[in-house]
Amino acid sequence: MSSNDRKRLETVLAYHTAPTFMGFKCGSLLTLSVKDYDLDELARLFEEGCFGRRIRARFISRSKERTLIYVYDIKLLSELLTDTRITQFLSTYGYDKARDIDGCLDTLCRKLQEKDFPHEVGIFLGYPLEDVEGFIRNCGQRCKYCGIWKVYGDVERAKALFECYRSCRSRLCMMIENGKQLRSCVA
Numbered sequence: 001m002s003s004n005d006r007k008r009l010e011t012v013l014a015y016h017t018a019p020t021f022m023g024f025k026c027g028s029l030l031t032l033s034v035k036d037y038d039l040d041e042l043a044r045l046f047e048e049g050c051f052g053r054r055i056r057a058r059f060i061s062r063s064k065e066r067t068l069i070y071v072y073d074i075k076l077l078s079e080l081l082t083d084t085r086i087t088q089f090l091s092t093y094g095y096d097k098a099r100d101i102d103g104c105l106d107t108l109c110r111k112l113q114e115k116d117f118p119h120e121v122g123i124f125l126g127y128p129l130e131d132v133e134g135f136i137r138n139c140g141q142r143c144k145y146c147g148i149w150k151v152y153g154d155v156e157r158a159k160a161l162f163e164c165y166r167s168c169r170s171r172l173c174m175m176i177e178n179g180k181q182l183r184s185c186v187a
Contacts, residue, residue, distance in 0.1 A: 001041050009037055010182040011173065013051075017071045018172040019165040021055060021186050025126040026080050027072035039067050052186035060109045068112065070105070070124070077101060077124070085129055093120045128153055 001009075012032065019025035032039060039059070046057040054075050060068040078101050080086055087095075095107050104124075111118035122132035127149045134143065134152020143150035148165060151158040175185050 001038055005038065007176070009042060011176050012037070013071070013182060014172040014176045014185075015169060018168040019126075020071050020073050020076075021051070021182065022168045022172060023054070023073060023076065023186075024164055024168055025073070026076035027070055027124045027126060029068065029070055029121070029125065031066050031068050034062070034065055034067060042069075051183055055186055058105055058109055061113050070109070070112075072105075072124070074101070076126070080123070080126070086123060089129060089133065090120060090123060093118065095120075122149060125149075128158070130154070131158070 013030075014021065016030035017028040020028040032042075039062075043057070043059055045051065046055075054073050056072055056074050058070045058072075060070055081090075081101055081104055090104065094111075095104050099107075108118065108121065108124055112121065119136050120132060122135065123129065130153030131149055131151055135150050138152065140150060143152055145151040145155045145158060147158060147162040149158075172182075172185055176182060
């Protein structure tokens with residue numbers, strides 16, 4: 001991969017996954033074009049730990065044109081999946097309480113490849129449980145506020161998170177633009 005291609009790839013990763021790379025969010029989803037990016041090389045970079053020990057990725061679905069990728073912070077996701085309220089909630093959607101992080105991600109990836117979108121994905125993206133439950137209960141309607149996700153619970157807390165995530169994106173993209181490699185910016 002040329003240095004220009006690598007910088008382009010790191011820029012798109014920084015833009016779409018900054019809060020995850022910087023240790024503020026357990027996971028991010030992004031879709032990349034097969035035509036525009038060397039996704040086999042990207043998979044290799046993740047497998048080799050080129051973005052740090054905490055950052056991992058699951059390549060969920062590949063088509064001729066696009067690939068859906070879940071990028072996650074293994075430490076933050078592991079902590080989240082030990083929360084009893086989270087595990088009880090996920091168990092109602094077919095996630096075995098006794099499973100480890102890989103088992104939960106296997107279930108999530110399988111569900112993301114199915115016809116119906118699994119709204120519990122919000123948990124894996126670091127959305128508050130009350131907002132994920134509210135979205136499901138209200139079929140995406142009647143939220144209190146709409147930002148990065150639809151808010152059904154604590155609006156002020158959500159607004160603070162939205163600002164934190166925007167700030168992460170700005171800072172990380174600026175660092176990449178100024179010549180830093182993504183690996184050196186990871187939390």
